Amino acid sequence: MSTTASGVTVKLNTGAEIPLLGFGTVSEHDTETFKLALKAAILDAGYKHIDTAWYYNTEELIGDVLEELSLSNKIKKDEIFITTKVWPCFWNDPETSLNLSLKNLKLEKVDLLLQHWPVCFAKIDDSNGNRIPVPKDSNNNILYDKDGDYLITYKKLLKLKDSGKAKAVGVSNYTVQMLERIIKETGVIPACNQVELHPHLPQLELYNYCSEKGIILEAYSPFGSSGAPNLKIPLIIELAKKYNVSSADIIVNYCIAKKIVVLPRSSNIERIKKGYALINMEKSDVDALDNYGSKNPKRYIKDSWGDNIGFDHWN
Ligand SMILES: NC(=O)C1=CN([C@@H]2O[C@H](COP(=O)(O)OP(=O)(O)OC[C@H]3O[C@@H](n4cnc5c(N)ncnc54)[C@H](OP(=O)(O)O)[C@@H]3O)[C@@H](O)[C@H]2O)C=CC1
Numbered sequence: 145m146s147t148t149a150s151g152v153t154v155k156l157n158t159g160a161e162i163p164l165l166g167f168g169t170v171s172e173h174d175t176e177t178f179k180l181a182l183k184a185a186i187l188d189a190g191y192k193h194i195d196t197a198w199y200y201n202t203e204e205l206i207g208d209v210l211e212e213l214s215l216s217n218k219i220k221k222d223e224i225f226i227t228t229k230v231w232p233c234f235w236n237d238p239e240t241s242l243n244l245s246l247k248n249l250k251l252e253k254v255d256l257l258l259q260h261w262p263v264c265f266a267k268i269d270d271s272n273g274n275r276i277p278v279p280k281d282s283n284n285n286i287l288y289d290k291d292g293d294y295l296i297t298y299k300k301l302l303k304l305k306d307s308g309k310a311k312a313v314g315v316s317n318y319t320v321q322m323l324e325r326i327i328k329e330t331g332v333i334p335a336c337n338q339v340e341l342h343p344h345l346p347q348l349e350l351y352n353y354c355s356e357k358g359i360i361l362e363a364y365s366p367f368g369s370s371g372a373p374n375l376k377i378p379l380i381i382e383l384a385k386k387y388n389v390s391s392a393d394i395i396v397n398y399c400i401a402k403k404i405v406v407l408p409r410s411s412n413i414e415r416i417k418k419g420y421a422l423i424n425m426e427k428s429d430v431d432a433l434d435n436y437g438s439k440n441p442k443r444y445i446k447d448s449w450g451d452n453i454g455f456d457h458w459n
């Protein structure tokens with residue numbers, strides 16, 4: 145067993161290993177800060193998994209860093225597990241989205257391709273021919289495609305897997321009901337479902353369903369997103385004292401103990417270099433964290449298109 149969180153893996157239903165710790169790549173910073181953070185994550189903290197998306201506008205920077213590190217023989221590109229995602233404005237042509245991502249990333253294939261949200265936006269290009277990520281009318285209302293269906297996107301993703309450009313395909317922001325529908329209609333179980341998940345939102349019903357079906361759950365916004373509010377939860381601070389680690393280590397290990405892929409983000413080089421300690425968290429502590437979040441569920445990512453999915457806990 146590895147002694148650092150970056151070395152622990154779990155098997156996808158394709159048979160491929162996925163590292164349980166992945167580097168989140170939403171960025172609120174300039175391009176140089178982002179690249180330095182990513183280099184520290186790979187070279188100092190030993191990250192072997194990067195989570196990105198066409199929507200984040202960081203794919204090209206990731207591609208540059210991977211190219212630089214591989215040309216200087218510091219890494220081999222195929223040692224790093226790469227996930228990218230198809231945004232809802234590409235719901236009906238995910239191949240276009242994947243091709244753009246591969247060009248940005250300077251790769252021939254990705255390890256995992258996810259449908260980013262089970263919603264379908266209208267396809268509108270700007271005057272330069274670039275797809276508008278979130279199309280809106282003059283009243284600022286999002287324009288959905290009335291003929292859209294997330295099942296169509298999933299079926300097209302399965303074809304992309306057959307083409308070899310995506311080694312595995314999965315979904316993101318799916319409910320149990322949505323998973324049941326795509327599995328019933330296609331007979332194919334997605335490799336993973338990436339959702340908001342942390343001790344304030346343990347998603348136990350989804351966790352039990354995915355465990356039973358062999359779908360790997362991935363936890364986004366583990367720290368509660370910008371400002372990391374989850375690090376201040378009293379129970380987490382208490383457990384950090386008990387194990388003599390940081391609050392961030394407790395959240396990462398809560399996920400690892402449950403075999404949930406965890407995707408923290410940071411731009412702070414010192415923090416990134418430190419990585420996350422791997423601890424043997426007692427089951428009673430994992431259960432206590434589950435219990436905390438089940439009693440006080442809190443969702444931090446409240447994108448308005450989530451309304452269409454029927455997410456609860458918008459408090
Ligand atoms: N599929 C989807 O729809 C979604 C996927 N994601 C994925 O999940 C990733 C992570 O989620 P995200 O919402 O970005 O946020 P996180 O929950 O990872 O939190 C990021 C924040 O935590 C801070 N932080 C990190 N470590 C520490 C620490 N040790 N002490 C104090 N503060 C800390 C960071 O600040 P600092 O930079 O200063 O360290 C930053 O402000 C994304 O980057 C993306 O890859 C996210 C949202 C939706």
Ligand SMILES: O=C1O[C@H](CO)[C@@H](O)[C@@H]1O
Pocket residue numbers: 170197445447
């Ligand atoms: O993946 C995602 O990141 C953004 C910002 O958190 C969110 O809108 C999207 O689902």
